Amino acid sequence: MRIRILLPLILLVVAITAVVMSFKYRFSAAAAPMSLGSLAAVILLILIFKEGFSKGEQTKRETEASPTTYLGYLEFAAWAIGLVLANLLLGMVIAFPLFTFVYLKVYRESWLLSIIMSISVFLIFYFGFERGLKMPLARSMIF
Amino acid sequence: LIEAVLQGLAHTFLPTSILAMVIGIVVALIFGIMPGIGTVVAMVLTLPFSFSMDPVMALVLMVAVSSAGCAGGSVTAILFGIPGTVANAATIIDGFPLTKKGQAGRAVAAALTSSAMGGVYGGIILALLIPVAHSILKSFGSGEMFLVMVFGLTFIMVLAQTGSKLKGIAPGLIGMILGLVGTQDYSGMIRFNFGTIYLYEGLPLIPVLLGMFAFPELVNLSLKRGASIADVDKLALKQTQFSMMWEGIKDVFRHWKLFLRTSAIGTIVGMIPAVGQAAAVFIAYGHAKQTSRHPEQFGEGVIEGVIAPESANNAVQGGSMLPTLALGLPGSTLMAILLGAFLIHGIAPGPQMLKDHLDLTWMMISVLVISNILAAVFLFPLIGQIANVAFIRGRLLIPIIMVIIFFGAYAPRGEFLDVIMMLIFGVLGYVMMKTGYSRVALLLGLILAGQAEMYFLLAYTAIGPQFLIRPISLVLIGLTFLVLFSGPLKGLFQIIRKRGR
Numbered sequence: 001m002r003i004r005i006l007l008p009l010i011l012l013v014v015a016i017t018a019v020v021m022s023f024k025y026r027f028s029a030a031a032a033p034m035s036l037g038s039l040a041a042v043i044l045l046i047l048i049f050k051e052g053f054s055k056g057e058q059t060k061r062e063t064e065a066s067p068t069t070y071l072g073y074l075e076f077a078a079w080a081i082g083l084v085l086a087n088l089l090l091g092m093v094i095a096f097p098l099f100t101f102v103y104l105k106v107y108r109e110s111w112l113l114s115i116i117m118s119i120s121v122f123l124i125f126y127f128g129f130e131r132g133l134k135m136p137l138a139r140s141m142i143f
Numbered sequence: 144l145i146e147a148v149l150q151g152l153a154h155t156f157l158p159t160s161i162l163a164m165v166i167g168i169v170v171a172l173i174f175g176i177m178p179g180i181g182t183v184v185a186m187v188l189t190l191p192f193s194f195s196m197d198p199v200m201a202l203v204l205m206v207a208v209s210s211a212g213c214a215g216g217s218v219t220a221i222l223f224g225i226p227g228t229v230a231n232a233a234t235i236i237d238g239f240p241l242t243k244k245g246q247a248g249r250a251v252a253a254a255l256t257s258s259a260m261g262g263v264y265g266g267i268i269l270a271l272l273i274p275v276a277h278s279i280l281k282s283f284g285s286g287e288m289f290l291v292m293v294f295g296l297t298f299i300m301v302l303a304q305t306g307s308k309l310k311g312i313a314p315g316l317i318g319m320i321l322g323l324v325g326t327q328d329y330s331g332m333i334r335f336n337f338g339t340i341y342l343y344e345g346l347p348l349i350p351v352l353l354g355m356f357a358f359p360e361l362v363n364l365s366l367k368r369g370a371s372i373a374d375v376d377k378l379a380l381k382q383t384q385f386s387m388m389w390e391g392i393k394d395v396f397r398h399w400k401l402f403l404r405t406s407a408i409g410t411i412v413g414m415i416p417a418v419g420q421a422a423a424v425f426i427a428y429g430h431a432k433q434t435s436r437h438p439e440q441f442g443e444g445v446i447e448g449v450i451a452p453e454s455a456n457n458a459v460q461g462g463s464m465l466p467t468l469a470l471g472l473p474g475s476t477l478m479a480i481l482l483g484a485f486l487i488h489g490i491a492p493g494p495q496m497l498k499d500h501l502d503l504t505w506m507m508i509s510v511l512v513i514s515n516i517l518a519a520v521f522l523f524p525l526i527g528q529i530a531n532v533a534f535i536r537g538r539l540l541i542p543i544i545m546v547i548i549f550f551g552a553y554a555p556r557g558e559f560l561d562v563i564m565m566l567i568f569g570v571l572g573y574v575m576m577k578t579g580y581s582r583v584a585l586l587l588g589l590i591l592a593g594q595a596e597m598y599f600l601l602a603y604t605a606i607g608p609q610f611l612i613r614p615i616s617l618v619l620i621g622l623t624f625l626v627l628f629s630g631p632l633k634g635l636f637q638i639i640r641k642r643g644r
Contacts, residue, residue, distance in 0.1 A: 004578050011317050018320045021335060029332045032596045033323050040316035047309050072366040079365075080566060083549060087562070092553070096546040103542040117539070121546060135195055135554045138562075 008047045015040040079103065091140030093130070097122040151505025155513065160203040163196070164510060167207025168518050175215025182212025182230075184360060186480040187352045190487070191551040194349075198488040202503065205484045206510045209477045210262055211518035213456045217254035218522065221449070222247055230456035233424040237441060237448025244444050252391025253446050254453040255519040257402055260395065261454035262515025264406040265413065265461020270508050276469040276497070283494060286602030286610030288470070290619040292595040295472040297623050300584045301630075308630065311581040318588025319595075321346055328593060329600045341560055346589065348483045350552040350561040354568025355586060356476075357548050359576045362569075364537050364544075388523065394446045401431055401447055402454050409455030413462020413475070427455035457515055464511065468492050468504055471594065476583050479590055486590075487555075 018037035022030040079099075086095035101118035105111075129135045154160060167189065174185030189208050193201035216231035221238035234254060241250035283291070300315035301308050324335045325345030336342035395402055405427035412423035431451035432441045441448050459475070466472045471493035473479035485492050490500060497504060552565035575582050602610040610616060625632070 003574060007574050007578055007580065008313065011313060014317055014320065018323075018335065025332060025334060026330070028330050028600055029327050029334055032592070032599075033320055033334065036316050036319050036323075036592075040313060040320065043309050043313045043316065047307075047313060050307070050309075069366060072368070073362070076362055076365045079545070083545060084562065084566070087549065088559070092550065096550070099546060100542040104538070107538045109538065113539075117543070121543070125546070125550065129550070129554070135192075136557055137550070138553055138557075138559050 004051045005048055008044045008051065012041060012044040012048065015044060087138050088141050090142075092137035093122070093126050094140070096125050096137075147501035148505045150502035151507075152509055154199050154502060154506040155203070155509045157199070159197075159200050160506075160510075163200045163204040164207045164514060164517070167204045168211040168514055168521060171208040171211035172215035172518060172522060175212035176219055182209065182216070183476050183480065184357045185212055186477055187349075187357050188547055188551055190352065190480060190484055191349050191554045193484060194487060194555045198490060199503070199506065201484060201488055202490075202507060203510050205481055206507050207514040209481055210457070210460055210511050210514040212477075213453070214255055214258045214515070214518040214522055217258060217453055218251055221250045221254060230424055230459070231452075233428040233452035234449055236428065237443075237445050240442070240444030241446070241449065246387060246444070248387030249391040249394065250446065250449050252388035252523070253394045253449050254391075255522055256392045256395040257450045257453040258457045259515045259519035260402060261406045261409060262457035262460060262518075263512050264403075264454070265410050265458035265464075266508050266512035266515070267461075268410045268458075269461040269464055269511070270505075272465055273468070273497070273504060273508070276465060282615060283470075284602065284610070284613075285598045285605065286613065287615045287619065288493070289595055289598035289602055290611075290616050290623070291470055291472060292591050292598065294619050294623045294626070295466070295470075296584075296587060296591060296595075297626050300581070300588075301626050307579070310579050311584045314575065314580050314582070315584035315588040318585035319592035320588075321585075322589040322592025323596065328597045341558070345593070347556060347558070347561050347564060348487070348590070349555050350565035351568045351589065352480060352483065352586065353548050353552050354565040354570075355572035355575075355582050357544070357551075358565065358569030359573040361541065361544055361548065362573050365541055367537050391446070395450055398447055398450050401434070402450060404434075405430060405451040405454040406458040409458030410462040412455070413459035414465050423455045423459045424452035427451045460511060460515075461508075464507070468507070469494070469497060471496075473587065473590070476586070479583070479587055482590060491594075 015037045018033045019041065022034040022037065025033075083095065083099050086099055089095075090098065097118040100121045101114050104114040104117060125137060130137050155164075170189055171182060171185050174188075175182055185208050186205065189204060193204050196204065213230045217234050217238070220231035220234040221242055238250045238254065241247065296315055296319070300311040322345070324342055326333050326343055333343060408427045408430060409423045412426060428448060428451050431447045432438045435441065435445075435447060437445070460477075463473075463475045463478050464481075467478040467482055469492075471482065471491060473482045482492060485496075490496060490503065548565065549562055552562045553559060555561070572582055574580075575585070611620065
């Protein structure tokens with residue numbers, strides 16, 4: 001499905017959900033979401049209709065995203081998901097420097113630079129934030 | 144009043160405040176120099192770290208970051224023709240040709256001087272208006288406050304949006320719905336939490352901010368496949384000798400009338416919610432060209448073309464801080480984030496703040512003025528070196544920015560779900576950016592919805608719908624309709640004018 005229709009469609013679902021859920025609240029709590037949701041739903045329907053029929057502009061914009069760009073999105077998503085999983089499994093103290101090191105090595109940075117940057121990340125986050133500023137980092141789920 | 148001013152100054156000159164100010168300025172300058180990253184991202188990334196600070200230090204830090212970013216952005220705008228921030232967009236038109244002419248040092252010095260002085264100008268105007276704003280705002284009740292918020296949101300949703308206005312209104316409304324998630328202040332009722340405790344306090348502001356603004360820039364940087372942020376010739380860096388810089392400083396004083404006029408434009412435009420720096424700099428540039436004796440030379444490298452937008456973009460800060468402090472209505476994205484910082488530290492900007500925390504208000508005005516001066520002072524000796532940041536390979540920056548964003552989302556509440564929330568809003572923010580939907584409207588809707596609803600319910604419970612027919616209310620309703628129908632009205636006037644001819 002085209003992204004320019006998909007976004008207003010998702011927002012439309014949010015608006016309708018707000019209206020439907022508001023029925024179970026008392027008036028003072030339901031008035032705002034119900035009125036805002038209804039208004040948003042109408043506007044989003046107009047937008048979906050407009051986006052669906054603006055074929056010329058649509059074709060031009062959609063050709064802008066090349067296969068390389070999609071590959072770039074996938075690559076970035078993989079790194080982001082990888083960092084989430086690493087945080088959960090290893091904890092931020094290990095995940096952050098490890099992620100920095102792996103990222104730099106995958107893109108062929110030198111061993112020295114990768115190690116220096118990873119150690120810097122560890123020192124800043126562990127000693128700077130967790131120890132110094134008493135801002136706890138996420139703990140590991142496995143140890 | 145004098146006591147509050149003195150207390151404010153005392154807060155400003157505390158050692159911890161000075162430290163926070165210096166850190167804020169350095170962070171803002173670094174991020175301001177990085178094109179595409181900019182002051183907004185600097186603010187968003189700084190916000191979580193301010194969480195554990197005491198309110199005075201945190202506010203000093205945030206105001207310093209918001210004030211100093213433009214100065215950094217002017218360096219890359221002039222040296223490489225790439226604006227560090229949106230506010231430096233107009234500086235390129237004459238700044239970059241000046242670099243090509245070998246006058247980069249002069250242009251950068253003129254930009255930094257006019258930025259610093261513009262910021263001071265905006266701060267002074269803000270200081271003069273704060274006492275008046277206080278007395279005017281006494282006549283604002285809950286009903287009027289609600290209508291001010293509706294007006295501001297309408298302004299943001301309609302006028303700040305280029306292209307289809309519906310792409311500003313729809314996200315604004317969705318943002319308001321999202322802002323109603325969690326416990327309702329008025330009744331204590333919990334809404335839209337889907338049975339989870341996580342959403343009891345509503346959507347977490349910092350992860351949403353990080354997702355909407357920082358994440359999309361990171362995706363863009365990643366898509367550049369290892370290229371540095373700036374990919375232009377390093378030769379421009381060599382044109383920053385001291386003699387040329389001194390000439391640039393003198394240029395601002397030679398064109399002092401232009402400086403005063405364009406700073407005034409910046410301050411006034413800043414007071415209008417959501418119009419902000421981008422509009423102010425182009426209006427100021429247009430004014431400089433219109434009033435110049437040699438308008439035909441604009442675009443080919445004239446120093447007035449640098450002084451005008453750079454004076455305006457920093458003067459905007461003082462102007463936009465007025466509605467933020469006096470009404471709790473942010474005049475720009477930066478101010479919206481600043482408003483978030485206020486709320487996180489339990490300070491609600493608005494009439495009550497001018498009454499209860501007047502010392503903090505004066506502290507922020509003084510920080511605004513001092514930060515603008517210090518930013519220029521810091522940059523002068525470092526122009527050449529700092530600009531090198533723009534040449535760091537993207538591959539080196541991405542992992543660092545990514546771990547900062549992840550930590551920034553997690554740290555304020557120590558809740559890992561906030562990281563997931565940041566990623567969800569990151570994807571939403573990126574898609575919105577690509578498809579032309581207003582992210583600012585969604586953010587402001589989210590921030591203001593809860594307060595607007597509470598003001599409405601308070602006014603309605605107290606006096607019923609009659610609050611809508613009070614004089615101030617009627618003016619605000621009129622203004623809101625004027626904004627809503629500005630497009631059709633403009634078209635109508637053009638038709639009438641054409642027929643008249």
